[in-house]
Amino acid sequence: MILEPYVIPPLTWYIKGIQVGNFKVGNSVNKESLKKTKGYAINAPNKSQILQFPTFEYNQEINDLTINYSVKWISEHKNALQAAYGNSPFFEFYNYKIYTHFDNKYNTMSELRFHLLTQLHKILNLEKFELKFINEVSEEQTSDFTLKIPEYPQVFEDKFGFRPEVSILDLIFNLGPMSKDYLFKFSSI
Secondary structure, three states: OEEOOOOOOEHHHHHHHHHHOOEEEEOOOOHHHHHHHOEEEEEOOOOEEEEEOOEEOOOOOHHHOEEOOOOOHHHHHHHHHHHHHOOOOOHHHHHHHHHHHHHOOOOEHHHHHHHHHHHHHHHOOOOOOOEEEEOOOOOOOEEOOOOOOOOOOOOOHHHHOOOOOOEHHHHHHHHHHHHHHHHHHHOOO
16 A cells, blocks of 8 residues: 655554555645645644645645745744644654754755654654655555544643544654554554
8 A cells, every 4th residue: 555645644644554564655646635745734722723834836746846935834833833732741852853854944845755754753663664655656556544543632632522633743742652552552443
């Protein structure tokens, strides 16, 4: 199975990668999926929020998209993450590892995706699972999926209940080093 080329994937993406035993990431998406793979969902104080990486879109290949730094997205992403996860148990232990890649100002989405996914793989201690980027993947090979996500403690759950449609950052900031155990426990869903 080929996984969609998210820059910061949803939690289900990691569960599916563990289920199949590797993380083969496609390098192309259709136009409808492009917006989804360039963004990630966070558990914001009032509602779920989608943060997007702005690009100059000359074509539809995610690898060829140049990141638009004239938009002040870095500070917007950092502020949104701080507001959403500043009170989570592990935010201060992991936020700088994500911010480093925002601040590096990679030129293309493929560079940002490669470095962020590699970092997330290390944070989650998933190095035994191959992270491989596949070129020339047809749309039918790329897999999207929906899974029922078992609950774990989240910031704001007392106000809104459990919100399953979030990025892997939500799990990391809330469970920290226990994130890997959670992924393995529920990867057989």
